[in-house]
């Protein structure tokens with residue numbers, strides 16, 4: 001019975017395929033968004049309980065929320081313009097700042113965003129926060145975490161369905177989920193691929209321009225991030241496999257196209 005169920009689940013999941021907006025890359029999406037969104041909700045609550053969150057009155061929280069609200073409004077427009085309207089209901093945005101000195105930020109499915117205080121000095125103001133916000137939100141919009149979680153499931157459990165894994169190995173599944181979304185402190189696990197990074201950079205630029213920020217701020221941000229290397233950066237910001245110079249060059253090259261797309265979607 002159980003084996004039959006697993007096969008049935010796998011068959012249903014493997015048949016799903018999607019296209020990443022902007023880059024047009026075909027993406028095999030293995031896991032249903034509904035299940036990942038459910039996990040995201042409970043995991044986000046766990047993180048909020050275990051981290052020391054800055055209070056609503058803190059200026060850093062106000063900044064992150066204001067920028068997050070603008071970027072999320074851009075994402076809504078973007079999705080409407082890209083036949084992704086049906087995905088809008090999956091998002092219920094939330095932005096928080098955890099008081100921990102690490103270079104990290106992430107966005108879980110459903111738009112659950114966390115910034116850590118350690119990254120804010122590198123952001124150095126609104127433009128840098130918008131760069132990171134655009135980039136992290138882009139990972140979620142492009143469903144990169146889903147791809148990584150799917151790959152991780154196959155690696156660790158030989159491809160059993162998420163529902164089965166959650167039931168049989170809840171802790172391992174949770175760890176995998178956290179790692180897939182960059183929310184785990186375990187270094188080196190499930191790094192974003194170069195392809196995912198590049199897609200998030202490009203989409204993030206479009207979002208930040210649509211939200212009214214200068215895309216050149218992204219060049220400055222990655223320059224500052226490059227100077228920070230060697231510390232205890234978590235996977236997301238260690239994962240810049242190509243040299244930072246390559247990344248910055250690609251961002252510069254994409255800015256004219258990003259401006260063009262932002263103008264089109266902002267109509």
Ligand SMILES: [Zn+2]
Pocket residue numbers: 135139192196197200236
């Ligand atoms: Zn990234």
